[in-house]
Amino acid sequence: MVRALDHHLRPEVKATPFCPGCGHGILLGLILRTIDALEWDIGEMLFVSGIGCAAWIPSPNYKADTLHTLHGRAVAFATGAKLANPALKVLVVSGDGDLASIGGNHLIHAARRGIDLTVVCANNQIYGMTGGQVAPTTPKGSRTATTADGNPYPPFDLCKLVKAAGATYVARGSVLRPYKLMDEIGKALTTPSFSFVEVLSPCPTQYGRRNRLDTPAAAMDEIRDRCRVRVEAGEAGSCAADMLFLGEYGDG
Amino acid sequence: MPYSTTPTGVPAGHRYMSGNEAAAEAAIAAGCRFYAGYPITPSSEIMENLAKLLPAHDGAFIQMEDEIGSISAVCGASWSGAKAMTATSGPGVSLMQECLGYAAFTETPLVVVDVQRAGPSTGQATKVGGGDIMTVKYGSHGDYQVVAFAPWSVAEMFSLTVEAFNAAEMLRVPAFVLAEEATGHLFERVDTPSEVRVYDRDYRPGEPPFDTPEPDGVPSMPRFGQGENLLVTGSTHNGPGFRKVEDPEVHDRLVRRLNRKVLARKAELCRYETHFVEDARLVVVANGFTARSALRAVKLARQAGLPVGMLRLITIWPFCREIVEEIAARDVRFLVPEMNLGQVADMVRAASSGRPVEALGQVNGKTIAPASILQAIEGIL
Amino acid sequence: MADLMTHDVRFAGLGGQGVVLAGLVLGHAAVLDGLYASGASSYGAQARGSVALAEVRLSDEPIDYPHVEDADLLVALSQEGYEACRDRLREGGLVLHDLGLVKTADDGPRQQGYDVAAVARDELDSAQVANVVWVGVAAAATGWIGDDALREAVRLRVPERFLELNLRALEKGLELGRCGVKTKDGGGT
Numbered sequence: 001m002v003r004a005l006d007h008h009l010r011p012e013v014k015a016t017p018f019c020p021g022c023g024h025g026i027l028l029g030l031i032l033r034t035i036d037a038l039e040w041d042i043g044e045m046l047f048v049s050g051i052g053c054a055a056w057i058p059s060p061n062y063k064a065d066t067l068h069t070l071h072g073r074a075v076a077f078a079t080g081a082k083l084a085n086p087a088l089k090v091l092v093v094s095g096d097g098d099l100a101s102i103g104g105n106h107l108i109h110a111a112r113r114g115i116d117l118t119v120v121c122a123n124n125q126i127y128g129m130t131g132g133q134v135a136p137t138t139p140k141g142s143r144t145a146t147t148a149d150g151n152p153y154p155p156f157d158l159c160k161l162v163k164a165a166g167a168t169y170v171a172r173g174s175v176l177r178p179y180k181l182m183d184e185i186g187k188a189l190t191t192p193s194f195s196f197v198e199v200l201s202p203c204p205t206q207y208g209r210r211n212r213l214d215t216p217a218a219a220m221d222e223i224r225d226r227c228r229v230r231v232e233a234g235e236a237g238s239c240a241a242d243m244l245f246l247g248e249y250g251d252g
Numbered sequence: 253m254p255y256s257t258t259p260t261g262v263p264a265g266h267r268y269m270s271g272n273e274a275a276a277e278a279a280i281a282a283g284c285r286f287y288a289g290y291p292i293t294p295s296s297e298i299m300e301n302l303a304k305l306l307p308a309h310d311g312a313f314i315q316m317e318d319e320i321g322s323i324s325a326v327c328g329a330s331w332s333g334a335k336a337m338t339a340t341s342g343p344g345v346s347l348m349q350e351c352l353g354y355a356a357f358t359e360t361p362l363v364v365v366d367v368q369r370a371g372p373s374t375g376q377a378t379k380v381g382g383g384d385i386m387t388v389k390y391g392s393h394g395d396y397q398v399v400a401f402a403p404w405s406v407a408e409m410f411s412l413t414v415e416a417f418n419a420a421e422m423l424r425v426p427a428f429v430l431a432e433e434a435t436g437h438l439f440e441r442v443d444t445p446s447e448v449r450v451y452d453r454d455y456r457p458g459e460p461p462f463d464t465p466e467p468d469g470v471p472s473m474p475r476f477g478q479g480e481n482l483l484v485t486g487s488t489h490n491g492p493g494f495r496k497v498e499d500p501e502v503h504d505r506l507v508r509r510l511n512r513k514v515l516a517r518k519a520e521l522c523r524y525e526t527h528f529v530e531d532a533r534l535v536v537v538a539n540g541f542t543a544r545s546a547l548r549a550v551k552l553a554r555q556a557g558l559p560v561g562m563l564r565l566i567t568i569w570p571f572c573r574e575i576v577e578e579i580a581a582r583d584v585r586f587l588v589p590e591m592n593l594g595q596v597a598d599m600v601r602a603a604s605s606g607r608p609v610e611a612l613g614q615v616n617g618k619t620i621a622p623a624s625i626l627q628a629i630e631g632i633l
Numbered sequence: 634m635a636d637l638m639t640h641d642v643r644f645a646g647l648g649g650q651g652v653v654l655a656g657l658v659l660g661h662a663a664v665l666d667g668l669y670a671s672g673a674s675s676y677g678a679q680a681r682g683s684v685a686l687a688e689v690r691l692s693d694e695p696i697d698y699p700h701v702e703d704a705d706l707l708v709a710l711s712q713e714g715y716e717a718c719r720d721r722l723r724e725g726g727l728v729l730h731d732l733g734l735v736k737t738a739d740d741g742p743r744q745q746g747y748d749v750a751a752v753a754r755d756e757l758d759s760a761q762v763a764n765v766v767w768v769g770v771a772a773a774a775t776g777w778i779g780d781d782a783l784r785e786a787v788r789l790r791v792p793e794r795f796l797e798l799n800l801r802a803l804e805k806g807l808e809l810g811r812c813g814v815k816t817k818d819g820g821g822t
Binding site for chain 2: 097136146
């Protein structure tokens with residue numbers, strides 16, 4: 001059986017390493033579908049990732065140039081790769097802990113500089129690979145391996161952060177709204193200068209299990225219930241503090 | 253003497269626990285009241301346990317944004333008066349090096365548990381390694397000393413973590429527990445004590461915090477908020493802490509004292525164990541989990557009549573060349589099994605007075621099996 | 634080389650079957666019963682789906698070398714686990730395996746099958762607790778650890794909200810292990 005995305009997947013790789021119910025597998029496919037929809041030659045692209053579950057999206061699955069770097073340093077490596085070879089279309093795919101915690105400084109500087117690269121942040125709001133510790137995107141009050149009594153700190157709004165740092169195109173999507181997300185990734189890829197797409201992706205094994213979301217479906221429902229489409233004309237009325245807005249973050 | 257015997261504050265008796273859990277409880281027992289850290293396999297359980305234990309003991313815990321933030325916060329907390337620690341693995345120790353040098357140069361007591369995994373680089377994150385021997389001592393620039401202990405059991409993950417705090421406080425240095433994934437994730441019965449001997453931070457009001465009259469002295473350790481108007485700096489400094497970045501004598505005096513204060517106390521710091529070395533023609537030198545395998549192999553070899561013994565190094569830094577020299581006074585050969593390509597073997601060779609030293613290096617992400625060491629022993633004898 | 638009165642146990646299954654917890658409960662129970670114990674687990678990269686092993690050494694004396702080499706008892710929860718471990722068994726070693734999930738070699742060592750996965754699913758309404766049923770089966774079949782110590786170990790190792798279910802799973806396992814179930818090679822317990 002030939003699958004639609006086989007031409008982009010390395011034949012040596014038989015399966016993804018993701019847990020059942022993880023959203024990263026969906027994102028893996030959506031990125032490839034977006035590249036095909038844009039009719040881009042994947043051979044002109046470079047995929048850079050850090051350390052964590054999301055960093056295993058492009059590496060080793062994508063049959064393309066992939067650079068699997070150190071924890072938090074994907075954007076820095078990508079900056080160098082792009083500047084030394086501007087013909088490359090560079091896409092950073094990594095997780096929220098990798099990009100916004102240890103990698104936070106590199107992220108805001110690349111945004112400030114307007115380096116022509118696209119960052120897709122797979123946000124599962126926890127440190128998945130290392131066993132479920134708190135992340136800078138974990139909702140306040142959530143249980144994690146290091147916040148047994150509930151996270152005492154509020155999370156970043158990554159889109160606001162990266163926009164304020166100077167990014168040109170910023171959007172938040174989720175794996176539950178795949179077509180909108182493909183649109184957003186497509187726009188990010190085709191925008192010159194620095195673009196950022198945050199993708200909400202459920203982690204049933206680490207986040208879900210600790211927060212009484214006992215099935216992958218429950219983890220997905222939780223994301224659906226906590227997201228609202230951003231009203232371009234202004235913030236929607238009064239919403240719960242941990243509400244996340246989907247959509248593009250334009251100026252103002 | 254500022255040692256005291258204090259209740260541990262954690263349950264005593266027959267416990268079944270992992271090495272990482274034991275290290276966390278030992279920290280509380282030793283008086284640790286601050287932890288800043290970052291998740292990294294295979295050390296994260298230490299952090300997760302202290303996240304729960306510290307608030308219950310009026311301590312502070314924070315998961316920082318990365319390892320550099322973590323070790324920086326640990327330094328800050330130590331100067332605020334807390335016994336402070338972090339836990340990590342190879343990649344994290346690499347990141348922490350600049351701050352570890354800062355801690356050595358400012359004489360900031362702190363403890364780092366390095367639960368070694370297979371490297372270099374990201375390596376095999378869930379597999380055991382033993383290649384950080386040199387990293388914890390030479391990873392930062394310049395000349396400085398650290399203390400490092402290598403536990404071989406869950407019981408020693410407890411006792412040596414306590415001793416690491418004592419060494420750190422006594423000498424005002426970074427002290428490492430050079431653990432390994434194999435011990436961090438190992439479960440064993442531990443008979444935990446109800447009391448431990450701890451070194452209380454030695455504050456001698458009125459004395460300068462960064463110099464002593466003796467060339468190998470450890471200064472008084474004050475903290476912020478005592479009215480001392482402290483001047484803590486990573487630049488070269490004199491006794492009160494003023495930056496002296498032009499003065500060659502101040503720099504020379506400081507660097508030499510930082511090294512002498514540890515090396516002059518080697519007799520007290522050097523812990524080791526010998527087994528059957530009196531009549532041995534071959535001495536196996538091992539540390540950490542490898543020493544469990546080595547002891548099994550040595551016992552089997554002796555049952556077969558082979559004249560082999562073992563030296564288990566418990567203190568890795570400062571390196572106890574003296575015991576190697578003592579053993580090398582007789583006509584012996586050495587075999588050094590380790591989960592790296594000869595980091596300890598090279599140091600044994602330098603101290604062995606020309607006696608042959610064979611390195612049995614294994615770097616496949618697994619512990620060395622007793623059979624491999626036994627085979628090497630048989631091959632030599 | 635086995636010390637006298639040392640028992641080496643290996644649980645082998647797939648990631649997600651709870652093999653690690655089984656080893657923890659057994660080892661902890663041994664310590665509560667006054668024995669010495671050491672335990673180590675290993676699993677593949679995937680949190681779900683690769684072979685997971687939990688090994689426990691039980692002894693009435695301090696344990697010198699904490700890893701299991703050849704086991705006295707192999708508890709196989711899955712076919713892959715069985716295949717990976719069947720050759721690392723001492724002469725005279727015992728294999729306990731899941732009748733529904735594991736097809737053993739006919740010329741294999743001493744073996745006894747139990748329909749644990751089915752019992753967990755049908756009688757306890759939870760496939761997930763098969764691991765704790767196995768702890769009960771292994772303990773009862775060998776007589777190495779006392780029942781009360783096992784119950785206390787489950788209390789200490791299982792989260793509150795699953796405690797009652799797991800205690801029932803343990804009792805079920807003890808019952809099965811004691812009475813025996815018709816086995817592949819025709820013998821009882």
